[in-house]
Amino acid sequence: MTALLNYIYSSFKRDKNKNVFISDPPGPAILLWTNNQTHPNLTGISVVKELNLDYQNQNQHISHNLITTIANEIKTNTSIPFLEIEYDFLNDILIINGTRYNVSNGGNIIANTFNLTISNTPTKAVNNSQSVTDMFHIWSRSFFSGTAVRKIDTDLVVVDIIDNTLSSFVEIKRSDRVNFNSWQPFSNDLSNYEMMFALSDALNIPFYTIHHNDVNNKIIDANKLVNVFTYDPNSPVNWGTFRSLQNRQQLTAQDIVNSL
Incomplete structure (x- = not known):
């Protein structure tokens, strides 16, 4: 697993309300x-x-x-x-x-x-x-x-273990080839993203693409920033809007764990 997946897994392992399915x-x-x-x-x-x-x-x-x-x-x-x-x-x-x-x-x-x-x-x-x-x-x-x-x-599905429902699902992108502040979902991945949007709509749960550039460590630092792109289910967001920098949040690894 990547550094961010390892961090998310280890964080939710201690959570009494939610857990994560990681492919x-x-x-x-x-x-x-x-x-x-x-x-x-x-x-x-x-x-x-x-x-x-x-x-x-x-x-x-x-x-x-x-x-x-x-x-x-x-x-x-x-x-x-x-x-x-x-x-x-x-x-x-x-x-x-x-x-x-x-x-x-x-x-x-x-x-x-x-x-x-x-x-x-x-x-x-x-x-x-x-x-x-x-x-x-x-x-x-x-x-x-x-x-x-x-x-x-x-990559990852967040499960509410109190009421046995799904909270969100996530795709993790790890890359240090593009400047961190300029990274966007790649245009040639449109077909895959459309399938993710379809699942989000069907289950009525949000979908997140989270990008990080930690390619060397086994687990990411809790305070390291990651890029987060959000798709809300059944929203009018199109591909161009989803991958735009206006749709990007930069959060710490700990912040994204708290928000999933």
């Missing part, structure tokens, strides 16, 4: 799906994780425990199809909403549920490798059409 393959990760015809609206949302994963860090364990809340909120408050997916490519297994399939059949279930196009030469499985942390991403890029299917992950 961390091969542990649980939230994926948003759509196709070219439906974009920017979403055709599916999934939580994906490796089957029988021995969680190596507490973040993955915490995120696993929040899956039920996230799934219930999506199913209750949106009409977007939802799948919980577990994979074991070495043994040709996909488990989807508790039902076991081989990888090819499971891929067809995902395609049919989310209205996705399968590649002309789909890959049945990928080999497990300690050097690959996100085997589902590698498999899905080959199994589904690279030109007709769009898939992105969400």
